[in-house]
Amino acid sequence: MRNPAKLTIAALLLPAAALAVPALVQAAKPSPVFKLRHDNFEAMGRAMKGTFDEFKKPTPSVAVIQANAKVLAGAAIKVKGYFPKGTGPESGQKTEALPAIWERPADFTAAADRLVNATKAFQLAAATGDLTKIQPAAGAVGGSCKNCHDSFRKPKS
Amino acid sequence: MTARPVTATTLAGTPVRLWDLPVRLVHWCFVVGIGLLWWSAENHRMDLHFKVGLVMLGLVVFRLLWGLVGSSTARFTSFVKGPAAIRAYLAGQKTGTAEHVVGHNPLGALSVLALLGLLALQIGLGLFAQDTDAVNSGPLNFLVGYDLAKEISEIHEVVFNVILAVVALHVAAILYYRFIKHDNLVSPMISGSRVFESEVATPRIAPLWLALVCAVLAAALAVWVSWGLPPFATPFPWDRPAAAAAVPDASSYM
Numbered sequence: 001m002r003n004p005a006k007l008t009i010a011a012l013l014l015p016a017a018a019l020a021v022p023a024l025v026q027a028a029k030p031s032p033v034f035k036l037r038h039d040n041f042e043a044m045g046r047a048m049k050g051t052f053d054e055f056k057k058p059t060p061s062v063a064v065i066q067a068n069a070k071v072l073a074g075a076a077i078k079v080k081g082y083f084p085k086g087t088g089p090e091s092g093q094k095t096e097a098l099p100a101i102w103e104r105p106a107d108f109t110a111a112a113d114r115l116v117n118a119t120k121a122f123q124l125a126a127a128t129g130d131l132t133k134i135q136p137a138a139g140a141v142g143g144s145c146k147n148c149h150d151s152f153r154k155p156k157s
Numbered sequence: 158m159t160a161r162p163v164t165a166t167t168l169a170g171t172p173v174r175l176w177d178l179p180v181r182l183v184h185w186c187f188v189v190g191i192g193l194l195w196w197s198a199e200n201h202r203m204d205l206h207f208k209v210g211l212v213m214l215g216l217v218v219f220r221l222l223w224g225l226v227g228s229s230t231a232r233f234t235s236f237v238k239g240p241a242a243i244r245a246y247l248a249g250q251k252t253g254t255a256e257h258v259v260g261h262n263p264l265g266a267l268s269v270l271a272l273l274g275l276l277a278l279q280i281g282l283g284l285f286a287q288d289t290d291a292v293n294s295g296p297l298n299f300l301v302g303y304d305l306a307k308e309i310s311e312i313h314e315v316v317f318n319v320i321l322a323v324v325a326l327h328v329a330a331i332l333y334y335r336f337i338k339h340d341n342l343v344s345p346m347i348s349g350s351r352v353f354e355s356e357v358a359t360p361r362i363a364p365l366w367l368a369l370v371c372a373v374l375a376a377a378l379a380v381w382v383s384w385g386l387p388p389f390a391t392p393f394p395w396d397r398p399a400a401a402a403a404v405p406d407a408s409s410y411m
Contacts, residue, residue: 046303049291053299056391131398142292149290156201156289 030093037082040075047071048145051138055131062129065138069119069126072141076119080112089154096154104151111148118144165359172350173357175259177228179368181349183220187276190216191320198317203293207383210295214280215372215379220273222371229361230260237270238263259357268327275323279316284382286310296383300390 047068054060088097101108118141125137167173176184190213197206224233238246246263249255261269287294287306298306334340345351385391 045289045291049287049294049298049303049306052292056299056385058388058390058392135398145290145292 030091031084031087033082033084033087034091034093034095036078037087040078040082044072044075044145047075048138048142055135055138060131062126062131062134065134066123066126069123073116073119073123076112076116079115080109083108098152098154101152108148108152111144111152114147115141115144165361166356167353167359169355170352172352173259173359174350174362175230175345175360176349177231177362177368178349178365179219179223179227179371180231181346183216183223184346186216187213187272191276191324195317203288207295210280210283211379211383213276214284214382215375217273217277217280218378219371219375221277222375223363223368226363226367226371228363231363236261236263236266238266243267257353257355257357259353259360265330268323268330271323272320272327275316275320279313279320282309282313282316286313296385297390299385 050068051065051072054065083097083101085102087093087095088099088102089095090099118137122134122137122141125133128134190209193209194206194213197203197209223231226232229235243263246255246258284295284297285301285306286309287298287303288310291303291306294306301309331342334342341351381387384394387393387396391397
């Protein structure tokens with residue numbers, strides 16, 4: 001004989017379980033944003049090194065600098081979107097992002113916008129092929145990196 | 158041609174000038190330098206780290222040159238011995254029949270070689286290393302790609318721990334000689350001289366002007382490397398475009 005009470009409980013539990021299981025799986029698997037964010041910054045690091053390496057050579061390659069400027073401009077516009085709520089240190093994931101990013105969103109947005117503008121200006125300067133314009137523009141990109149790191153990135157340990 | 162007296166000796170109980178001034182100066186500069194390099198790396202004072210690293214490069218190059226042309230106790234040919242000599246030295250130490258070694262003993266020579274070699278390796282790696290941003294980087298970092306530089310930076314960290322281990326062994330050996338064998342090795346490295354219980358061959362001390370020549374050569378090499386090896390890889394600073402002055406130094410913004 002079937003127990004209607006048991007059936008009711010099962011009927012209530014099943015959808016709950018169906019909802020809970022993916023939620024648990026999701027909790028175990030970190031948001032893809034962490035890796036995307038990291039790779040985006042690493043791409044910028046590579047492009048910065050690639051740029052400044054050219055400055056140190058006897059005959060800097062404008063083409064290489066232009067390619068790096070394009071990478072920087074493309075990566076810079078993605079930065080703001082890579083910091084959704086819940087992707088700070090409270091996520092338990094390995095991250096150098098400081099809570100200040102979400103505590104002072106206006107300041108963070110301003111810092112990210114400064115990077116976007118600096119990389120755009122650098123790309124324009126690179127297009128001229130004139131090293132006397134390119135070098136200060138690249139320096140300004142570096143300045144915008146530091147500006148944000150100073151307030152929003154965990155100091156290196 | 159006048160023959161130099163080869164076997165000048167010093168009587169027992171008379172101080173023998175064992176370590177010349179350059180050897181002692183370089184030795185204690187290494188002690189301070191390793192400490193400063195560690196401290197500056199831990200505290201992200203990379204400006205200081207680069208400067209001290211460059212001085213260390215000059216010091217290591219100087220010591221290598223001095224090991225070829227310096228005083229007899231500084232020369233590699235006088236103290237670097239094969240395994241047979243090391244075994245004979247150890248056997249003599251056990252039986253107490255060993256002659257006094259004026260200078261590095263055959264076993265201690267290994268410590269000198271290991272530390273000098275590790276320092277040279279570590280400085281060489283540091284020239285190409287970079288930090289996480291790939292912007293705060295050694296003077297020759299621009300000659301290697303991002304991934305290779307990252308590998309080099311990781312090895313740079315590992316080698317420091319190896320250096321610490323060898324320094325610990327070096328200090329342990331000195332403590333062993335001091336407290337077990339009642340032989341103070343530290344004070345001769347400060348004063349430069351020590352007294353032996355028997356008549357020993359007097360070390361030949363090289364003139365200071367020769368040390369000065371070696372120091373100038375070593376300093377020139379260190380400065381040349383710090384400029385990125387001009388004119389081959391990069392122009393001399395005075396040949397670089399004026400616009401470069403408007404670019405903030407990489408280390409200033411990371």
